[in-house]
Amino acid sequence: MEKPDLADTELTFCRLRTHQCCFILFNIALFHVLLFGADLVEEYFLRGLSTTYTDMRMLDVRERARKLDMSPLKPNISKAYILSSSDACIHKEVFLLVLTFSHPENASRRNTIRQTWANATDIRGYSAVILFVLGKPSSETTQLEIMKEFQEHRDLIEGSFLDSPKNQTLKTTKAVEWSVTFCPGARFILKTDEEMFVNLANLVDYLLSLRTRLENVYLGRVVHHEVPNRDPQSPNFVPLQIYPEKYYSDYCSPTAFVISQDVARMIYVTSPEVPLSMPPGVFVGTCTKNAGVTPIHSSRFSGKKHIQYNQCCYKFIFTSAVSRDSQLVREWEEVSDGKACTLLETYYGLVSCRVMTYLDGFKHLGVDALQNEALHFAD
Incomplete structure (x- = not known):
């Protein structure tokens, strides 16, 4: 009986080792594709395409936003806020204005935010202004506590509307109105919720990388093809006469998103045309769509x-x-x-x-x- 050739044995062994290595490498690659592929695919398909502004309505919106002058309206707009840190941006070149939406009763959370991620006014040498946006509380006692908090920190914007789930879109419009009126020089505006941890240094680094694109920025975790709630019993019910389309326009999750100053002005100009009964994120997405602005998706925003x-x-x-x-x-x-x-x-x-x-x-x-x-x- 012939002994197996040593060369053939070594060749078979090498082939087996090669197959094993290929199998291991394939599984490693598959693991990374499954782990990170969703974000890469998401970012590719949700990447905004460049828009050609041939729609006369969009051109009109952009022209009105460009010419917007809030100076004559300041005295009247000031009356729409119980508290307003209207001097927060005076004599400052603000790179990032942070508007943190907070519930009136959550003073403890606001203090925690002040002590943590909001404890920064200078990031990479660029100025940041961090403010809290509230509506009116239902309790007079809470209102007195808010007044004391404002005297101590001078970082509150309180609208004259009741802070309730139904008024969150109104709260958004008032925040935008305040921004374009009292902080028109802010290059970027971050709207975030008090439930969020925010890494301002990372965000500023990213925004600095957009040196060639300082306008038309609407950045966040994009919600794609969301179906409106048609259940009349639901508190989030949106009737057909308010929004007849099958899907909402793409929009950034309202938990945290960034807009450039020109987009804030466009939202202000288009907001009277969009029903306040729309959910806050959808409201902003619809306003930006009417101005020809496409949301930019980033998986570095967590959403909810x-x-x-x-x-x-x-x-x-x-x-x-x-x-x-x-x-x-x-x-x-x-x-x-x-x-x-x-x-x-x-x-x-x-x-x-x-x-x-x-x-x-x-x-x-x-x-x-x-x-x-x-x-x-x-x-």
């Missing part, structure tokens, strides 16, 4: 999602939803400790926080499913 904490991951993202004050303080302290992340640490951070975020999502999904099954069983 909480991104599982990892220091190097949080040094890359722009926002993450954080529910507890203590959690916000802890995450901010760790992010701002001054320790730089190496390329490998950044890679590990992005992978681990993405995996943990997915697992966290599945966990909540499982809890919701169990709750639904329990309710079904009880019925």
Whole structure:
């Protein structure tokens, strides 16, 4: 019986090793595609195409926005606010104006934000102004507390409307109105909610990279092809006569988005034509669409999602939803400790926080499913 040729054995072994290596590399590539591919595909398909402004209506909106002069209206507009930090932008070259939407009763959260991510007025040598936007509280006691808070911090804008779920779109229009009236020199405006952790340094770095594009910026996590709520029993019901289209226009999640000053002026000009009964994010998206502005998608905005904490991951993202004050303080302290992340640490951070975020999502999904099954069983 012939002995197997040693050369043939080695060749077979090499082929086997090659197949194993290819299989391992394929699985590594597949893992990264599944992990990050959704964001890449999302950013590709939601990337705004350049718009040709041939629509006379859009041209008219842009011309009115360009010529907008709020100076004669300042005295009357001032009456629309119980409190207004109208001198916040005076004698300053403001790069980023941050308008944080807050509930009147949440003074504790506002203080936590002041002590953490909003504790910065100079970022990379560029000026930032951070203010809180509120409506009226239902309690006189709370109103007195807000007045004391304003005297101490001078960073509140309080509209003369009741701060309620139904008035959030009105709150948005008043924030835009305040911006173009009292801070018309701000290059960019970030609208965010008090539930968000915001990495201002990362965001400013990104905005500085847009040196060739300082206008027509409407940046955030884009919501694509959302179907209007047609349930008359729902508090978010939108009737056909208000919005007859099958899908909403693409818009950025209202949890956090950035607009350039010219877009803020366009929103102000087009806002009277859009019903206030629309959801806040959809309202802004419709106003920008009427002006020919396309939203720019970035997966570094989390939307309503909480991104599982990892220091190097949080040094890359722009926002993450954080529910507890203590959690916000802890995450901010760790992010701002001054320790730089190496390329490998950044890679590990992005992978681990993405995996943990997915697992966290599945966990909540499982809890919701169990709750639904329990309710079904009880019925």
